[in-house]
Each structure stands twice: as C-alpha cells, then as structure tokens.
Amino acid sequence: MHAFTVDLEDWYHGIPLSGNQKSKIEHRLLVGLEPLLQLLSTSNTTATFFILGEVAKKYPTILKVLKCLGHELACHGLTHDFVYNLTPAQFKRDTSYCVRLIEDIIGSPVYGYRAPYFSITEQSLWALEILSELGIQYDSSIMPVQSWRYGITNYGNQWRKLKYPSGSLWEIPITVRSWVGPSIPVSGGAYFRIYPYELTKRNIQWCESQSLNAVFYIHPWELDSTHPKIPFEWRAHITHYYNLSNTRKKLNQLLAEFKFASLSSILNQLIVKDTL
Ligand SMILES: [Zn+2]
Numbered sequence: 001m002h003a004f005t006v007d008l009e010d011w012y013h014g015i016p017l018s019g020n021q022k023s024k025i026e027h028r029l030l031v032g033l034e035p036l037l038q039l040l041s042t043s044n045t046t047a048t049f050f051i052l053g054e055v056a057k058k059y060p061t062i063l064k065v066l067k068c069l070g071h072e073l074a075c076h077g078l079t080h081d082f083v084y085n086l087t088p089a090q091f092k093r094d095t096s097y098c099v100r101l102i103e104d105i106i107g108s109p110v111y112g113y114r115a116p117y118f119s120i121t122e123q124s125l126w127a128l129e130i131l132s133e134l135g136i137q138y139d140s141s142i143m144p145v146q147s148w149r150y151g152i153t154n155y156g157n158q159w160r161k162l163k164y165p166s167g168s169l170w171e172i173p174i175t176v177r178s179w180v181g182p183s184i185p186v187s188g189g190a191y192f193r194i195y196p197y198e199l200t201k202r203n204i205q206w207c208e209s210q211s212l213n214a215v216f217y218i219h220p221w222e223l224d225s226t227h228p229k230i231p232f233e234w235r236a237h238i239t240h241y242y243n244l245s246n247t248r249k250k251l252n253q254l255l256a257e258f259k260f261a262s263l264s265s266i267l268n269q270l271i272v273k274d275t276l
Helices: 019-023 029-042 053-058 060-068 088-106 126-133 189-194 197-209 234-241 244-257 263-275
Strands: 002-008 048-051 072-075 160-164 167-171 215-218
Touching: 002 029, 002 263, 029 060, 029 244, 048 053, 053 060, 053 088, 060 072, 060 088, 072 088, 072 263, 088 126, 126 160, 126 167, 189 215, 189 234, 189 244, 197 244, 215 244
Parallel strands: 002 048, 002 215, 048 072
Antiparallel strands: 160 167
16 A cells, blocks of 8 residues: 655745736636546545645635545645745744645644755754644655755665654654665656656556555646646756646556555554554
C-alpha cells in the first residue's frame, strides 16, 4: 500500500506573481480537480489532500465534497510561502489559523501537514516542534534529496516518531530511491511528468522490494495542460510546464497497477502493527 497525496492549490500558487498579475489571474482549480477525482473514484482510491488556506477560504464547498468522498483533509499552509522565509512566530500563527479554518469547514480534526515547496529543510526544522505544539500528528514536508528550493540530503525514507516536550510528531518524508550515486525521488509532481512511466513503475516496485510505502504527490493543475503560460524563473518554469498533457494517462496507469491510500490510514495501520 502506497500513499496518494494531493497538494490542493491552483496553478498560480507556486509561481511568484506581481500584484497586477494577481488581480487578473484566471482561477482554474476545478479544471484539473474534476478529472483527478474521477481517476481516484474509478480506481476506488482515497487520498490525502493537503489544503492551502487560500483555497479553503475560496472554495469551502470543495473541502466538504472531498470529505464526503472519503478523502483525508490536511493542511498545506495558509499562503504558499517557503517556511524557511517565515519567522517561527509567523509560521505558528498562520498554520494554526489554517488548521482551524479547515477544521471549522469540515467539522473534524486535521492530523497532517505539508509545507509549500517541501520547505522544511535544515534551516526550518524548528517548524516540526511547532506543528507538534499545534496538535498535528504527522508532517510530510521533507524531501531527502537536494534541489535549489528544498531538500535534506540523506534524510532517508524512514518514518520517524519525533518527540518534543509538547508531544510527538511523525515525520513521513517523500520517498527516494537509493542508487550507487545520489538518491532520486521515487515519483510525484514534476518527477512523475519528467520520468518515463516505466521508471516510476520500477521505482515503486523497488519500494515494494524494500517493504517501503511510497509517498506519491500530485497537484490538480498538473492535469490541466492548457492553463495560462506566463514567464518566471527558468528552472521553476521548465518543471512547472513540462509534459502536462501526459499526466492523466500516466496517473491512470499508476492507479491501475498499484494500490494507494491516504497517509493517515497507512500511518494508523503501521502504528497498530507496531503495538501488536
Ligand atoms: Zn504547494
């Protein structure tokens, strides 16, 4: 069983926009979300949706629909900012607000958190203790390979229970595959679009051979290949727009060949197994 996770945000949330661009932006969340929900429904898959606070405010009904469909709702931050650019006080205030916002809309507790841009790094590890103070049970924000925006090299795939004076928190890193050289992400997001499908498949099979639960992630806008093309930083631009038209077909194959579930359901099973 592997974890299927969705970062619920619109196509422009991960892009730096000027005030003028923001005021004229085209909102298209549903264009990619509808086919994604269809694929999940067809394959009888429940997923974890990490909800951006700005999305929760704008589309409360979508959150209620996701809950009714049996998906897990978790927190993706209030605004799509790098955690390491926030102060601990700002992070605590914004995350607390976002968690309560989602909980008030769906009427049940939020257990999970994922930082925008996987931005819990060596610089912002302080955020994990704050999440524990806020009552969050697990975090899935650490990418164990280095990119220009995120990553903690050699963090590894192990799901760790971190203990703090305020309580404990599970850290569930994004899964990476170790090679002779540097590790590579198993799949998800731009990696899923850039890799040939066969590589994703072999990486997940490798996880199974190692008894690892792969953590897969995707965004609704990755199923919306015709969203507006605007110029921004070249590395982010390439990874954002690359091969969007194949996401749907690849996801269909992935969901047909592997069994996925929400993060909290896999974590609960592991905790139960551990205590038996
Ligand atoms: Zn995001």
